[in-house]
Amino acid sequence: MYSKKWIKLLLHFALVISLSALLYSCGNDDNDEEPQDNAPKNSAVSVKLIHTNDHHSYLDSSAYDLTIDGVATRVQMGGFARLAEVIQEERTSNSIVVNSGELNGTLYFSMFKGEPDFKVFNELALDGYTLGNHEFDEGDEGLAKLIEIANFPILSSNITPKPESPLYRVKDKIKPYVIKEIDGQKIALLGILKVEKTKNSSMVSDNVEFTDEIDTAKKYVAELTAQGINKIILVSHLGYYNDLLLAKNVSGIDVIVGGDTHDLLGNPSQLAEVGLKQTYDNQTGPFEGYTHDGIKEEDLGSYPTTVSAPDGNPVHVVTAWCYARAVGILNVDFSADGIAQMAKGKLVIPVGGPYQQKDGSGTFVDVSETVKTALITAINKTSLLRTKEVNTTIENILKPYRDQITAAMSQVVGTVTTTLGYDRIPSAFTAGSTPTGSYAAQIVTDAFKQTNPAIDIAIQNAGGVRTTINQGTITMGDIIAVLPFSNTVAMINMKGSDIVQVLNEAAYYSLHSGSSGAFPYASGLRYDVNLSGAEGSVITNVEVQDRTAGTWSTIAANTVYTVATNSFTAQGKDNYLSFKRVRDADPSVYEDTSILYYIPLVQYFENLPGKILPALDTSTYCLKSVTN
Known part of the structure; x- marks a missing residue:
């Protein structure tokens, strides 16, 4: 039987809730307590994470030497016009697309200060973009202008602009986290950056305040947990070792999608098949008061690299190389309790022509059409590579900028x-x-x-x-x-x-x-x-x-x-x-x-x-x- 209190409550909300929600509430027999309207009903869900990082304004593809069918072959690798094709192909209603930050490094940034980058990310409709240290290379004002362009969430939980900073005018667009809903489940995307490196290796002003990485992560995990959200993805710009360090010191985070240290993770045999190998030797120092002791005992180089949080639950750490060469694809199965019980995936590296191999003198030259056809077949049989044409929409965004670069820089x-x-x-x-x-x-x-x-x-x-x-x-x-x-x-x-x-x-x-x-x-x-x-x-x-x-x-x-x-x-x-x-x-x-x-x-x-x-x-x- 329903209590009088329950009936009154239903009548009170009848004008402001949908009929379907009302019927759901009435189905909870013998519940005499007031419902928790803001608490999500947690259940299992599968999520596909699609991620990039550290592109450093390498918006176009670039030549790269791979091994295809045992032969050294030069291809055009990556670039956002090809990455966009992979993202589009992989994207589903259960996917989350994020970027872990990092601008600056090519003429696109030198001349246009990140504008084409952010226009590309607008087209990709990112679910979250975490700020890195190089986002501040044009100072607070330069970053504020970029954030004004962005129609995707800007994530950073451990920076706070003061009123004196130009970033203050866009402070409401810099979010510590955003909530993504998939199959009725709320999944948090929390952003964070490395404090010391940003303060010492960028043009950020003294009018931006920073907070400790681990303390900040704990704070927002607690805040999200209090909202009943138990599936949390950290989109970090901390570096691979520091991602692992944070994972081992903060409970409640399920997946860390990282950036900053340009790491190439993956199955060694799959990488070797195309002439690549794991790289993670460019690590930044640990957070103040912490060490990297014990990190090298983990399963370094694996995609994902899985470590245990203080509560014993697994944390899966991934990153996707650098310079827009690859897209990371991580499939995660969350339990109703918010445990990432399964996480499997790999990098996808899109490539295209011209395809070149060495001639008798050792010079790379274009291959014949017959060899090209065989190469494309071999590439698409590999675990990591995919042949991709360029996405015309992304190309159209970049072309006016590329034309200006070509005209000005050919002297x-x-x-x-x-x-x-x-x-x-x-x-x-x-x-x-x-x-x-x-x-x-x-x-x-x-x-x-x-x-x-x-x-x-x-x-x-x-x-x-x-x-x-x-x-x-x-x-x-x-x-x-x-x-x-x-x-x-x-x-x-x-x-x-x-x-x-x-x-x-x-x-x-x-x-x-x-x-x-x-x-x-x-x-x-x-x-x-x-x-x-x-x-x-x-x-x-x-x-x-x-x-x-x-x-x-x-x-x-x-x-x-x-x-x-x-x-x-x-x-x-x-x-x-x-x-x-x-x-x-x-x-x-x-x-x-x-x-x-x-x-x-x-x-x-x-x-x-x-x-x-x-x-x-x-x-x-x-x-x-x-x-x-």
Whole structure:
């Protein structure tokens, strides 16, 4: 029998609830308590997660060498016009499509600041996009403009803009989480980013507040649980090891879809079949107060990588490589209790032509139509690869931007005689032998030094140089690809002791934080490097070159030198703390030239005899020796 209280309640809500909901409520016999209207009725559900990350504005496909039927084959891999075809093919009513963040890296960003990226994501109708550190590379205002473009949810639970930040005007569009409903089940998508890396390796202002990653995750898991939601997916920009670390320290999260560290996960034999292998060796440091102890004991490299939360429940961690090369597809079966009982999937790597293989001279050339047909058949039999044509809608979005890039960037600037690599951290070599490291970064610093005759020394973080300087002609587009950020050249007057300190701050940080891009290269300086040196002792025996005479001598601790660097490191980013300390102590010693930092490299080529860059002069290379 129904109680009087229950009948009154039904009558009270009769005008505001549907007939179907009313009948459902009446079916609960012997229930004399008031119903929990906001609590979902949890049941089992299957979900397909479709995810990308770390595309770094690689919106177009790019050439990549794979092994197809045992033969080295060059294909066009990825690009969002092909990824869109995979997403469209895989998408169902039970799917969730997310991106774990990361812009900047190509001319698309250098010239258009993320606008084409976000227009593509609008077309893909993402269910969630988590902010990464590079989303802040154009400062708070640049990101605010992008968020204004977005018609998809922007996720980040551990940032809060103050009223002074331009991001404050879009604060209501930055959500800690959103709720997706599938088959009547509420599934939470929670976003989070790495605090230290964002603060130190982006242009975010001091008017954005950050909160601890693990504490924030616990807070919002508790909030969601209180709402009766027991199926939670974390869309993170923390890095693979940190995803595993968080999973092992926070109960209530079922799946982590990650980004930041460009990891290639998957079945080793399936990867090897097409000439690939697992990679997860570019990890950032752990959260403050935590360590990565025990992480290497997990089943690293697997897709998904499954670890146990503190409550003993499984947490499945996935990520989908980088540079728009792949789409991750993870099928998850949730129990009514919110346990991800099964999680299986893999990467899908879309490829297309032209298809090339080596001729008798070892040069990649287009294959015949017969070989092409056989290649396409072989590709589509593999576990990971799919041949895909480009999505015309995405192509139409990108074409006007691509045309502008082509028109502006095809101008030849000069000629390079020998390819200059860009290995961020140098390997060991003895004095007088062939040096290692980033020759490309050295040339960039040489160019910086010529910006102004007052400059004694130039210093550049390795990560600010984004690609090799290849042998052959070099165009304006190539130069901007090498230096894609919107940095300017800055000048700071500082003592020799401060210069040695800033070199060591950056070098030690690059070796111990996982942010290898902090490693310093310089023009007008030479030094020895001890990769196992203590803090303050990685870089020793620093010499400085007299800018007039060209002679070298030990750097003088109390002599003031004029240093050129980029505006990013000049703010103390990438742990170049002494740049900021010296600048804050006396702002008059600092000058921002307002010269975009790729312009000196263009002028450097223009001033070379015949605009020809010779092989690196090892006598002036900044690294004298490197020991392990």
